Every structure is written in C-alpha cells, then in structure tokens.
Amino acid sequence: NAGVTQTPKFRVLKTGQSMTLLCAQDMNHEYMYWYRQDPGMGLRLIHYSVGEGTTAKGEVPDGYNVSRLKKQNFLLGLESAAPSQTSVYFCASSYLAVGSSYEQYFGPGTRLTVT
Amino acid sequence: AQSVTQLDSHVSVSEGTPVLLRCNYSSSYSPSLFWYVQHPNKGLQLLLKYTSAATLVKGINGFEAEFKKSETSFHLTKPSAHMSDAAEYFCVVSGGGADGLTFGKGTHLIIQP
Numbered sequence: 001n002a003g004v005t006q007t008p009k010f011r012v013l014k015t016g017q018s019m020t021l022l023c024a025q026d027m028n029h030e031y032m033y034w035y036r037q038d039p040g041m042g043l044r045l046i047h048y049s050v051g052e053g054t055t056a057k058g059e060v061p062d063g064y065n066v067s068r069l070k071k072q073n074f075l076l077g078l079e080s081a082a083p084s085q086t087s088v089y090f091c092a093s094s095y096l097a098v099g100s101s102y103e104q105y106f107g108p109g110t111r112l113t114v115t
Numbered sequence: 116a117q118s119v120t121q122l123d124s125h126v127s128v129s130e131g132t133p134v135l136l137r138c139n140y141s142s143s144y145s146p147s148l149f150w151y152v153q154h155p156n157k158g159l160q161l162l163l164k165y166t167s168a169a170t171l172v173k174g175i176n177g178f179e180a181e182f183k184k185s186e187t188s189f190h191l192t193k194p195s196a197h198m199s200d201a202a203e204y205f206c207v208v209s210g211g212g213a214d215g216l217t218f219g220k221g222t223h224l225i226i227q228p
Binding site: 033041045103106107108 | 160221
C-alpha cells in the first residue's frame with residue numbers, strides 16, 4: 001500500500017513550457033485534491049475532484065488544468081509555465097468530504113521551479 | 116466561508132519544556148479541525164483531528180488539542196518538547212464541503228537544545 005504518490009519529485013521548467021504532474025492513490029478514495037504551498041502562505045487549493053470524470057476549481061485555479069480519467073489518478077497540467085508557478089505542489093485524497101471526519105492523505109510533494 | 120488564523124509564525128522552546136501553538140478559526144458550519152505537521156522537505160502528516168466528539172483530542176507523538184467553541188480556538192499542546200518536534204505545523208479547518216481544507220499559514224516550531 002503506497003498511499004499517495006506523486007511524479008516527478010523535482011522539475012525545472014523554462015517560462016512558457018508545459019508539463020503534467022501525476023498523482024496516484026491506491027486507497028480507493030473518491031476525492032482528490034491539488035494544492036500549492038508557498039512560503040508563509042500555507043497550502044492553497046488549486047483544483048479538486050469528487051469522483052472519476054469530475055473536476056472543480058479551488059481557490060487558485062488560474063494557469064492550471066486537471067483531469068481525472070481514472071479514479072486512482074489525478075493529473076495537474078501547466079500549459080504555459082510562469083515564474084509565479086514556482087512552488088511545491090501537493091496532491092491529497094480522502095474517502096469522502098472532509099467534514100465527514102475522513103482526513104486527507106497527502107503525497108510527498110513536487111518541487112517545481114520555473115525560470 | 117471558513118478561515119484559520121495561526122497566531123504565531125514562529126515559536127521557539129527549549130527541549131523538555133511545554134509547547135503551545137495557537138489557532139483560532141471561523142466557520143459557518145460545525146467544523147472539523149485538524150493539525151498537520153510537516154518536517155523539512157517532507158509531506159504533511161496528520162497529528163490529530165476534532166470531529167464533534169470529545170473536545171480534548173489526543174494525537175500522535177504526545178500532542179493534544181482542545182476544541183473551545185466559545186473561544187473559536189483549537190490550540191495544540193505538548194507537555195515536553197523533543198528535538199524531533201522541530202517542524203512546521205498547520206492548523207486546518209473543514210466546513211464539510213467537497214472543496215477541501217482551509218489551511219492556516221503555519222507555525223514554525225524551533226526546539227532549542
């Protein structure tokens with residue numbers, strides 16, 4: 001049981017390049033989330049998904065797209081990277097909505113630098 | 116809408132002394148509250164959670180937190196700090212919706228030898 005895994009762990013992009021971050025979970029969770037973490041800002045929600053084939057915008061969705069083609073995978077895409085997207089990205093998953101007492105399980109993070 | 120305020124960005128204590136990390140929250144609903152810990156260059160690990168059962172919640176590694184509705188607080192405590200407790204701590208609230216958690220900005224805990 002690997003929990004939540006993220007690929008890659010590190011990446012450096014030039015401005016304007018594109019990339020996709022992959023999140024995978026093997027816990028059969030319905031909900032999945034992408035956050036970004038910036039110094040002094042805590043974690044902010046980018047996009048989330050409440051089930052296969054569904055996605056929704058979070059607090060800071062601009063410049064990102066997501067897809068949930070399979071229940072176990074949640075992809076985060078940057079179509080044209082900008083230096084403001086330099087951050088650490090965390091994926092998380094949970095059984096149901098967090099208010100039902102099921103906490104979120106986090107991946108180890110992806111450190112992205114855009115030059 | 117919900118929000119979280121961690122009252123201290125940095126806390127420094129000596130090893131073996133008590134730890135207090137302060138958190139206030141606001142929520143339109145009966146909230147679920149969490150404390151997560153993040154060690155350097157690591158992911159987030161759940162320390163403890165409150166979900167409307169006992170107001171005093173015990174977590175891992177000797178940490179506990181008390182939910183005080185009248186004060187809208189959820190402070191994290193530990194009787195005796197250990198060097199391995201040095202990390203970033205996040206207070207988190209959920210209003211029960213599907214749109215994830217709302218994080219505080221974090222408290223950096225420093226343990227002096």
